[in-house]
Amino acid sequence: MSVNYFLTEEQQMIVELCRQIAEEKIVPVRAELDRNEEFPWEIMKDLAQADLFGLYIPEEYGGLGGGTFENCLAVEQLAWGCIGVTTTFAASALGGYPILLFGSKEQKERYLPDVAAGKKLVAFGLTEAGAGSDAAAIKTTAVDAGDHWVINGTKQWITNGGEAEIYTIIAMTDKHKGARGASAFILEKGDEGFSFGKKEKKMGLRASSTRELIFNECRIPKDRLLGRRGQGFIVAMRTLDLARPGIGAIGVGLAQAALDESVKYAKERVQFGQPIISFQAIQHMLADMATEIEASRALVYAVARTIDGGVKNFSKLSAMSKLFPTDVAMKVTTDAVQVLGGYGYMQEYPVEKMMRDAKILQIYEGTNQIQKNVIAQALNKEYAAK
Amino acid sequence: MNIIVCIKQVPDAASVKWDREKGTLIRDGVKSVINPFDYNAIEAALQVRDELGGTVTAVTMGPPQAEEAIREAISLGVDQGVVVSDRAFAGADTLATTYTLSKAIEKLGGADLVFCGKQAIDGDTAQVGPGLSVRLGIPCVTCIGDMEVLEGGKGLRVKRMNEFGYDLVEVEFPALFTTIASLNTPRVPSLKGKMRAKKAKIPVWTAEDIGADPDRIGLKGSPTQVASTYIPTFEARKEMLEGSPEEQVEALVERLKGAGIL
Ligand SMILES: Cc1cc2nc3c(=O)[nH]c(=O)nc-3n(C[C@H](O)[C@H](O)[C@H](O)COP(=O)(O)OP(=O)(O)OC[C@H]3O[C@@H](n4cnc5c(N)ncnc54)[C@H](O)[C@@H]3O)c2cc1C
Numbered sequence: 001m002s003v004n005y006f007l008t009e010e011q012q013m014i015v016e017l018c019r020q021i022a023e024e025k026i027v028p029v030r031a032e033l034d035r036n037e038e039f040p041w042e043i044m045k046d047l048a049q050a051d052l053f054g055l056y057i058p059e060e061y062g063g064l065g066g067g068t069f070e071n072c073l074a075v076e077q078l079a080w081g082c083i084g085v086t087t088t089f090a091a092s093a094l095g096g097y098p099i100l101l102f103g104s105k106e107q108k109e110r111y112l113p114d115v116a117a118g119k120k121l122v123a124f125g126l127t128e129a130g131a132g133s134d135a136a137a138i139k140t141t142a143v144d145a146g147d148h149w150v151i152n153g154t155k156q157w158i159t160n161g162g163e164a165e166i167y168t169i170i171a172m173t174d175k176h177k178g179a180r181g182a183s184a185f186i187l188e189k190g191d192e193g194f195s196f197g198k199k200e201k202k203m204g205l206r207a208s209s210t211r212e213l214i215f216n217e218c219r220i221p222k223d224r225l226l227g228r229r230g231q232g233f234i235v236a237m238r239t240l241d242l243a244r245p246g247i248g249a250i251g252v253g254l255a256q257a258a259l260d261e262s263v264k265y266a267k268e269r270v271q272f273g274q275p276i277i278s279f280q281a282i283q284h285m286l287a288d289m290a291t292e293i294e295a296s297r298a299l300v301y302a303v304a305r306t307i308d309g310g311v312k313n314f315s316k317l318s319a320m321s322k323l324f325p326t327d328v329a330m331k332v333t334t335d336a337v338q339v340l341g342g343y344g345y346m347q348e349y350p351v352e353k354m355m356r357d358a359k360i361l362q363i364y365e366g367t368n369q370i371q372k373n374v375i376a377q378a379l380n381k382e383y384a385a386k
Numbered sequence: 387m388n389i390i391v392c393i394k395q396v397p398d399a400a401s402v403k404w405d406r407e408k409g410t411l412i413r414d415g416v417k418s419v420i421n422p423f424d425y426n427a428i429e430a431a432l433q434v435r436d437e438l439g440g441t442v443t444a445v446t447m448g449p450p451q452a453e454e455a456i457r458e459a460i461s462l463g464v465d466q467g468v469v470v471s472d473r474a475f476a477g478a479d480t481l482a483t484t485y486t487l488s489k490a491i492e493k494l495g496g497a498d499l500v501f502c503g504k505q506a507i508d509g510d511t512a513q514v515g516p517g518l519s520v521r522l523g524i525p526c527v528t529c530i531g532d533m534e535v536l537e538g539g540k541g542l543r544v545k546r547m548n549e550f551g552y553d554l555v556e557v558e559f560p561a562l563f564t565t566i567a568s569l570n571t572p573r574v575p576s577l578k579g580k581m582r583a584k585k586a587k588i589p590v591w592t593a594e595d596i597g598a599d600p601d602r603i604g605l606k607g608s609p610t611q612v613a614s615t616y617i618p619t620f621e622a623r624k625e626m627l628e629g630s631p632e633e634q635v636e637a638l639v640e641r642l643k644g645a646g647i648l
Binding site: 024052 | 573577
């Protein structure tokens with residue numbers, strides 16, 4: 001018996017379709033993609049053909065007009081297959097949100113139809129070597145040079161770097177204005193002075209590409225400014241607020257996959273003459289895993305629906321929906337390796353990859369410590385107002 | 387361009403069980419799926435349509451619930467579909483089936499191009515594709531493992547796979563092809579396709595609707611009668627050889643000679 005989340009027929013279709021893709025297209029190749037650090041182009045084509053890149057994009061731009069909830073349902077199922085592949089897909093939405101939220105009509109018309117059709121991947125570039133959690137410390141600059149902008153600097157660890165065609169990045173336009181001195185821009189692969197640097201070798205998430213973006217006297221037209229000058233950090237924060245429930249959903253899907261493997265194995269593995277699932281120590285571990293996963297799922301769904309229902313400030317909720325499920329995913333995947341014992345530690349079984357992959361969820365799109373900061377700041381404000 | 391794919395709903399091989407007493411399949415509670423080779427036929431039809439334009443129509447003869455197969459085909463991108471269903475079709479062999487399908491295709495206005503899966507995994511005859519081409523009076527190439535559209539979109543250049551390699555065959559439309567798994571990788575459904583499939587009206591055509599001669603359909607139109615079905619039994623025998631290693635080797639050689647292996 002599973003919890004009834006009262007999905008609509010369309011939402012149910014999204015779940016079924018993404019599960020089918022995970023089972024048929026992702027699971028059979030995930031170990032190989034991980035081993036070879038191979039970018040999952042074939043699967044991206046499948047996702048495009050399945051209309052999934054258009055999930056969150058309005059119908060007028062060729063999308064399906066879905067919301068955060070639909071996006072969460074999709075990534076949860078894809079993540080059940082592989083979160084490296086899913087991150088590649090999700091990062092395109094992360095890069096697309098700024099255009100959707102802050103783009104002019106012309107910018108939306110120019111970029112979103114190709115994004116919705118999955119013809120072009122998008123990337124989001126905020127992080128730099130000296131600016132991770134402290135995003136305000138970015139050093140990349142954009143200078144108004146009359147009829148164009150000139151960008152200089154290096155972005156680091158950008159998901160889909162080198163593979164995406166479109167990049168939304170944050171650069172300082174007026175340093176002396178501090179947090180109000182940043183602006184968002186749209187870059188295109190092939191822009192003069194825009195190149196790609198080091199490709200990272202990673203502990204997990206190895207199907208996903210993580211790379212440097214290098215801007216060297218990069219010249220882009222005036223109309224690439226996204227939103228107003230000085231709005232850069234607002235663009236970034238609103239984008240991350242909207243994307244974080246998706247990371248929570250990825251955590252739910254990954255943890256569910258780890259639980260599925262654990263129960264299956266525990267029923268089959270015999271020690272001391274009985275299946276190990278008959279040992280209470282194993283049973284309790286599985287029970288905790290299942291309960292925490294369901295709690296995570298309920299939280300993610302509730303927050304996503306709240307956001308889609310139309311609320312103004314949801315930073316706290318969105319931080320919670322990332323924090324809890326990703327901590328659960330780390331714990332559940334670690335326990336899954338424990339349930340499988342030595343076999344769990346071997347590459348022949350999928351749970352070691354799941355455990356390696358899970359760690360990133362506590363780090364990217366704002367570390368879980370930063371999520372707690374966001375939640376606590378909101379509490380502080382809320383209680384002051386009372 | 388009128389492209390037709392013939393598909394069949396078959397019991398899911400993964401969940402099928404045998405009734406050992408009766409020697410028949412237990413179909414109760416077994417999921418029905420589209421015949422695996424037919425997915426390749428659908429994919430081939432969609433590829434040609436995407437390149438040359440036209441419409442793809444999926445046709446299936448079967449019980450009313452075969453409508454599910456048509457809906458799935460639509461979710462994959464097929465434009466429309468029809469279920470040819472009538473109690474009078476029951477018990478059809480491949481002769482009656484190809485006649486029935488040809489009448490349905492006639493009602494659809496004929497076909498420039500027909501794809502069928504090489505064979506259905508329940509009957510395994512591989513006769514419906516070739517038989518249908520005879521009914522339609524068009525050429526047929528079976529077991530195609532590769533294809534490309536000819537210059538000008540006049541036909542297809544295909545590889546007919548056989549035990550030794552392949553024959554490269556160029557055929558102008560109208561033509562019928564039967565497909566095997568290596569031909570292509572079937573696509574996954576799309577969300578828009580799934581939504582369209584949910585809403586689609588799937589016509590059900592009876593024997594009368596397609597103007598079929600009652601004597602040529604179903605059991606009546608089927609000269610092939612299944613006398614009986616049975617489950618083949620496989621026996622593994624073993625024998626332990628005794629004695630010293632030398633004696634055992636000698637005994638083994640004797641037996642291999644006796645079996646005609648040496
Ligand atoms: C695989 C991968 C993909 C990524 N993809 C992208 C991308 O597409 N686009 C992009 O812009 N960025 C991306 N990033 C960057 C990612 O968002 C940052 O790594 C993350 O925000 C943390 O920054 P940092 O790594 O510099 O850690 P730091 O900020 O240096 O943090 C180090 C430790 O200190 C803690 N810490 C820092 N400040 C505080 C504080 N104030 N209070 C409490 N604890 C604190 C952190 O929680 C952490 O534990 C990616 C990173 C990785 C690893």
